[in-house]
Amino acid sequence: xxxxxxxxxxxxxxxxxxxxxxxxxxxxxxxxxxxxxxxxxxxxxxxxxxxxxxxxxxxxxxxxxxxxxxxxxxxxxxxxxxxxxxxxxxxxxxxxxxxxxxxxxxxxxxxxxxxxxxxxxxxxxxxxxxxxxxxxxxxxxxxxxxxxxxxxxxxxxxxxxxxxxxxxxxxxxxxxxxxxxxxxxxxxxxxxxxxxxxxxxxxxxxxxxxxxxxxxxxxxxxxxxxxxxxxxxxxxxxxxxxxxxxxxxxxxxxxxxxxxxxxxxxxxxxxxxxxxxxxxxxxxx
Numbered sequence: 279x280x281x282x283x284x285x286x287x288x289x290x291x292x293x294x295x296x297x298x299x300x301x302x303x304x305x306x307x308x309x310x311x312x313x314x315x316x317x318x319x320x321x322x323x324x325x326x327x328x329x330x331x332x333x334x335x336x337x338x339x340x341x342x343x344x345x346x347x348x349x350x351x352x353x354x355x356x357x358x359x360x361x362x363x364x365x366x367x368x369x370x371x372x373x374x375x376x377x378x379x380x381x382x383x384x385x386x387x388x389x390x391x392x393x394x395x396x397x398x399x400x401x402x403x404x405x406x407x408x409x410x411x412x413x414x415x416x417x418x419x420x421x422x423x424x425x426x427x428x429x430x431x432x433x434x435x436x437x438x439x440x441x442x443x444x445x446x447x448x449x450x451x452x453x454x455x456x457x458x459x460x461x462x463x464x465x466x467x468x469x470x471x472x473x474x475x476x477x478x479x480x481x482x483x484x485x486x487x488x489x490x491x492x493x494x495x496x497x498x499x500x501x502x503x504x505x506x507x508x509x510x511x512x513x514x515x516x517x518x519x520x521x522x523x524x525x526x527x528x529x530x531x532x533x534x535x536x537x538x539x540x541x542x543x544x545x546x547x548x549x550x551x552x553x554x555x556x557x558x559x560x561x562x563x
Contacts, residue, residue: 295355302337310379317374332369333362336384340365343388350396357392364391414440414450498559505558512537513551520548 308316308331319328340361344354368384393416417440428436428451430444437444506514519528530541530548537544 295358298355298358299341302334302341305334305337308332308335313380314374317372317380320369321373329369332372332380333366336365336380337362339381339384340388343385343392347392347396352396352399357395360391360395361388364388367391414442414446418447418450501559502555505555508558509551509554513547513554516544516548517551517555
């Protein structure tokens with residue numbers, strides 16, 4: 279290792295977030311010369327020791343960035359963890375020959391990882407899926423003049439500033455102001471609170487109901503075939519032509535012409551056959 283090696287004091291315990299923040303704030307900052315030397319070592323030889331020093335010296339930056347996202351109700355420790363992933367990605371891609379300090383380069387990666395974490399976890403339902411929606415999501419809070427609902431003029435001004443439609447601004451404001459609702463009632467609220475599970479449940483699709491309907495359909499199909507088999511040929515032909523075709527059912531007159539009798543006679547045969555079938559199917563069930 280070259281003379282760029284620095285001492286990074288690590289406390290014996292990091293049992294809380296406060297202890298962690300105190301520890302990273304004690305890590306020494308790098309001078310531009312030290313940062314460049316470490317960056318070259320990492321880039322040229324893949325020195326993990328150099329990478330470690332670059333990461334540790336910028337952990338305080340992640341903590342500082344995480345404070346900007348505390349308004350989303352997510353744990354700061356989780357935000358810091360995601361930001362640290364972004365920092366490590368930045369260190370891996372850092373090129374000291376470009377003349378840009380790592381702090382400036384790393385900000386993009388740290389924020390990107392925190393943004394992804396917030397969008398994944400802030401709501402069960404995704405609220406920002408396009409690049410424009412993400413920009414709107416992370417800027418709407420700061421652009422609002424107050425906590426009150428946006429006026430038409432304010433929505434138009436924000437939309438113009440962010441390059442989106444006023445309707446998208448209004449919709450995003452409604453999403454930000456909404457909250458997740460528990461599917462089941464919380465303990466103690468069963469009697470006073472109607473949860474979504476009460477009206478979203480479809481009893482018709484319960485396994486027992488599905489099996490019962492399938493069994494009933496099978497029984498009816500079997501009973502129908504059995505009842506048809508007990509009819510004489512003409513009666514069976516009339517029932518099938520009148521009731522069992524999926525389309526183009528025969529009329530009474532069509533069958534009367536086929537058998538050379540009156541339509542009234544066909545109706546009488548049909549009525550008698552239907553009565554016989556009902557009796558047969560009822561006894562079979």
